[in-house]
Amino acid sequence: xxxxxxxxxxxxxxxxxxxFPFPLQEAHNxxxxxxxxxxxxxxxxxxxxxxxxxxxxxxxxxxxxxGSPYNNPLLMRVxxxxxxxxxxxxxNFVTTEGVANARGRVLGGGSSINAGFWDRAPASxxxxxxxxxxxxxxxxxxxxxxxxSLPVLGPFQSAFHKGLVEVGVTPDLGATxxxxxxxxxxxxxxxxxxxxxxxxxxxxxxxxxxxxxVVLHATVTKVQFDxxxxxxxxxxxxxVDELGQIHAAFLKADERSxxxxxxxxxxxxHLLMMSGxxxxxxxxxxxxxxxxxxxxxxxxxxxxxxxxxxPSMSPVEPALVQVAGIxxxxxxxxxxxGVQNLQGSVIFxxxxxxxxxxxxxxxxxxxxxxxxxxxxxxxxxxxxxxCVGGLNxxxxxxxxxxxxxxxxxxxxxxxxNILGLPIRKFYPKEMIDMALGAxxxxxxxxxxxxxxxxxxxxxxxxxxxxxxxxxxRIVDGSVFDFCPGTNPQxxxxxxxxxxxxxxxxxxxxx
Ligand SMILES: Cc1cc2nc3c(=O)[nH]c(=O)nc-3n(C[C@H](O)[C@H](O)[C@H](O)COP(=O)(O)OP(=O)(O)OC[C@H]3O[C@@H](n4cnc5c(N)ncnc54)[C@H](O)[C@@H]3O)c2cc1C
Numbered sequence: 001x002x003x004x005x006x007x008x009x010x011x012x013x014x015x016x017x018x019x020f021p022f023p024l025q026e027a028h029n030x031x032x033x034x035x036x037x038x039x040x041x042x043x044x045x046x047x048x049x050x051x052x053x054x055x056x057x058x059x060x061x062x063x064x065x066x067g068s069p070y071n072n073p074l075l076m077r078v079x080x081x082x083x084x085x086x087x088x089x090x091x092n093f094v095t096t097e098g099v100a101n102a103r104g105r106v107l108g109g110g111s112s113i114n115a116g117f118w119d120r121a122p123a124s125x126x127x128x129x130x131x132x133x134x135x136x137x138x139x140x141x142x143x144x145x146x147x148x149s150l151p152v153l154g155p156f157q158s159a160f161h162k163g164l165v166e167v168g169v170t171p172d173l174g175a176t177x178x179x180x181x182x183x184x185x186x187x188x189x190x191x192x193x194x195x196x197x198x199x200x201x202x203x204x205x206x207x208x209x210x211x212x213x214v215v216l217h218a219t220v221t222k223v224q225f226d227x228x229x230x231x232x233x234x235x236x237x238x239x240v241d242e243l244g245q246i247h248a249a250f251l252k253a254d255e256r257s258x259x260x261x262x263x264x265x266x267x268x269x270h271l272l273m274m275s276g277x278x279x280x281x282x283x284x285x286x287x288x289x290x291x292x293x294x295x296x297x298x299x300x301x302x303x304x305x306x307x308x309x310x311p312s313m314s315p316v317e318p319a320l321v322q323v324a325g326i327x328x329x330x331x332x333x334x335x336x337x338g339v340q341n342l343q344g345s346v347i348f349x350x351x352x353x354x355x356x357x358x359x360x361x362x363x364x365x366x367x368x369x370x371x372x373x374x375x376x377x378x379x380x381x382x383x384x385x386x387c388v389g390g391l392n393x394x395x396x397x398x399x400x401x402x403x404x405x406x407x408x409x410x411x412x413x414x415x416x417n418i419l420g421l422p423i424r425k426f427y428p429k430e431m432i433d434m435a436l437g438a439x440x441x442x443x444x445x446x447x448x449x450x451x452x453x454x455x456x457x458x459x460x461x462x463x464x465x466x467x468x469x470x471x472x473r474i475v476d477g478s479v480f481d482f483c484p485g486t487n488p489q490x491x492x493x494x495x496x497x498x499x500x501x502x503x504x505x506x507x508x509x510x
Contacts, residue, residue, distance in 0.1 A: 020070040022204045024107070027063075027218035027241035034250045036061045038503075039237055040260045041220045041271065044109020045489050046476040046496040047262030048199040049143060053500025055212035057508065061249055062212065063239055065219040065368075066106035069198055075112050078194035079318050082340045084113045093370040095358075097377060101302070101446045103266055103370075107216060108198030110264070110448065111189060111489055115336065116196065117321035118148045118187030121484035121491045122179040128482070130462055131498060139497040140177070140490065146205040147197040148187040148490075150175045154317030156337040156345060156406055161185060163402035164325040164333065167393060179485050181328045187490070188322060199493050217242040221367050223259055223275040223472065224248070225291055232277075232291050234259040234472040240368075251471065256507055258471045262496070265477040269297035269360045269453040270371045277466065286362050292468050297360035300453035302375040303483050305350045305445050306387055308394060308414060312337075312344035314405040324486045325397075331390030332486040333397070345406065347397070349390030350447045353482055355380035360453050377444045387440035388433050391415075395424060414439035449488050454478035464499065475499045 036059050040051050043064030051062040066089055069075040074087045084090055089106030090113050104110040121129075126136050153161065164183040165172045173184040189197050203214065218239045225232040236250035237259060251257035261268045272278055276291035279298070283290045318338040325333035330352030337345040358374035378384045395413050397403055399422050409420035415432045417424045424432065454460055454474050459467060464479050466472040477492050484491035 020068065020200075020204055022207065022209060022214065024068055025213060025215045027215050027239065027247065028243045028245060030213075030215050030218070030247070032061070032247065032249050033059070035059055035252045036249065037252055037254070037257050038260055039063065039249055039251060040262055041237060042109065042261065042263035042267060042476065043107045043200060043214060044104055044262060044264055044476065045111040045199045046492045048108065049202050049493045049496030050260065050262060050475050050500045051212055051214070052202045052205070052207040053497050054504065055208045056206075057504050058211060059252070060212045062214045063218040063220055063237065063249070064107050064214070064216050066104070067216050069106050069108050069112040069196070069200070075106065076196045078116075078190045078196070078320060079339055081115065081320055081336075089113055091370065093373065096372060096374040099375070099377065099444060099446055101373070101450075102448060103264060107214070108200040111199040111493070112196065114189075114448065114489065115320040116189035117324070117334065117487045118144070118177060118189065118490045119179050119324060119485040119487050120177050120494075125482065125484050125491075129480075129484075135498060135501070136494060139494045139501065142497050143199075143202060143490075143493045144177060144187065147189055147199065147201050148177070149191060150185065151188050151190070151319070151322045152192065153185060153322060154319055155314070156312070156316040157185075157319050157322045157335070159402045159406055160335050160345070161323045163397045163400040164323070166400045166402050167396040169325040169327055169333070169393065177490070179326065181326050183323065183325050185323050186321075186486070188320070190320065202493075218247070219368055220263070220271060221274065223261075223271065223277075224250075225275070225469075227291060229470070231468060231470050233470040255471065256510070258473050261472075261474045262476040265300055265450045265453045266360060266371065266373060268474055268476055268478045269300070270362070270367060272296045272454070272466075273362050274367050277469070282361060286365070294467060295458050297453050299357040299455055299458070299481075300360050300373065300375065300450060301354055301357045301483070302377070302446055302450040303350050303352070303354050304377040304383060304387060304440070305348050305447040306391060306440050306443050307346050307348040307445055310345045310347055310398065310406070311408040311411065312406045313408055316343070316345060316406060321487070325393065326486060327389065327393060329389050330386045331393065333390060333393060334486070344408070347394055348445075348447070349387065349394060350449070350486070351383050351386045351390070354383045356383050357452065375450070378441055384437055384440055388436045391436040391439065392432070399424065447487070449483045451477040451480040451483050451488065455481045463502075
């Protein structure tokens with residue numbers, strides 16, 4: 001290599017390294033110090049915010065089963081969104097009812113493979129969570145300052161925003177991170193160059209590098225308990241690296257130290273059950289010694305979503321979700337456009353809540369394999385009614401003046417009506433609703449917003465400590481009994497920061 005080549009190689013290596021200025025360690029050659037105040041399982045959306053915060057004052061070990069998303073264009077570039085599902089950073093699975101879904105398996109978790117849309121939770125939901133609204137606002141802002149911005153809309157997303165307002169999803173809220181009924185342009189994890197800013201960027205922005213050890217390819221297989229005490233007490237974890245070697249990490253001998261599970265609404269109940277905390281009958285069937293009988297994995301929920309592909313007559317810009325129509329009856333309408341050479345858009349509606357719930361059960365005894373997941377989509381008729389309402393709005397939207405350049409005139413609509421022949425208004429409403437209900441069920445999909453598998457009052461207390469145990473807490477989407485905002489990541493990440501601040505201030509003042 002000539003001098004010039006060497007210069008460029010060094011330059012490129014420095015530029016790449018500068019992308020994530022925080023040391024990441026590999027599980028197979030990690031050196032553990034065994035004096036951790038906190039061991040966090042899962043470096044996902046919530047876990048990274050929590051780790052960055054706790055490291056300001058305490059020794060923290062963050063164990064993530066996946067690798068790094070940095071320097072991986074499949075995960076980091078907006079135009080590659082769909083290709084990201086083919087990367088090792090996504091663990092695909094199919095629910096027992098046959099709906100395709102995916103989990104993040106990479107530093108940043110879901111925030112490294114998701115569509116990036118950022119919407120805070122409304123005040124009513126902050127109250128339902130029992131959080132202080134002022135502290136919640138501060139925690140949202142902490143994350144937003146590092147990883148979120150408002151996008152400049154291209155022609156399609158702009159028409160989509162205007163069209164929603166035209167068909168009555170009002171008021172026009174302009175561009176905001178806040179959540180109100182109406183149509184808004186929301187925040188995005190993607191910057192103006194289409195580069196993703198996963199929640200792991202919060203570590204680079206805020207963590208204390210001398211206190212935080214981030215270990216990749218570390219799949220935690222078990223929480224270790226001391227069950228000789230009055231309550232099962234978490235003392236550490238066991239994890240396996242990508243070479244199959246087993247490691248153990250232990251908390252400092254201090255009753256304030258904790259193992260904190262942030263492995264997602266699927267990963268956290270899965271790990272708890274594999275560790276002996278879960279429904280006793282199910283654990284016995286699987287031959288797992290029962291440490292504690294708790295309804296872990298019960299009541300997991302995923303918000304059903306119905307999509308409609310809309311070919312466009314005009315060029316559309318590549319954009320993931322940037323706009324949301326927030327109806328007063330609980331349907332959220334969003335669209336992505338032009339990604340992966342899509343000559344049009346995918347418009348979808350998501351059902352709030354939902355009311356229908358399911359369960360997570362162990363399938364394989366290898367924790368690296370997916371558990372069995374059931375969501376019982378649309379089991380509750382109220383969920384189906386909301387979908388019907390949302391599709392009615394989408395059909396009106398397709399007939400709106402604003403959207404005319406972006407719909408193919410002869411496309412069939414979910415009700416069976418044909419675009420270009422706007423005869424929808426002559427059909428009896430009951431007939432349209434019946435057809436839309438059938439369409440919702442036949443085309444049920446996910447927006448990947450699963451939550452609620454370890455709910456407050458059932459598995460954890462109001463501080464998210466696992467009931468009947470000591471030194472074990474859950475901070476992730478598992479503890480939510482509804483999906484916050486139109487899309488949850490803003491509130492999950494906010495909760496990571498919020499709980500980090502709470503744990504710190506309680507400990508420093510105790
Ligand atoms: C394709 C897709 C698109 C989405 N789009 C949006 C969107 O636009 N806006 C939005 O708000 N939300 C979106 N979401 C949802 C959002 O990303 C998730 O709700 C959020 O990431 C969940 O946060 P979490 O911290 O609970 O879990 P995750 O972010 O999933 O983090 C869990 C982490 O734990 C790790 N882990 C699991 N088990 C173990 C183990 N045993 N040992 C070690 N590590 C483990 C995982 O690898 C992962 O990194 C989307 C999700 C997906 C998958």
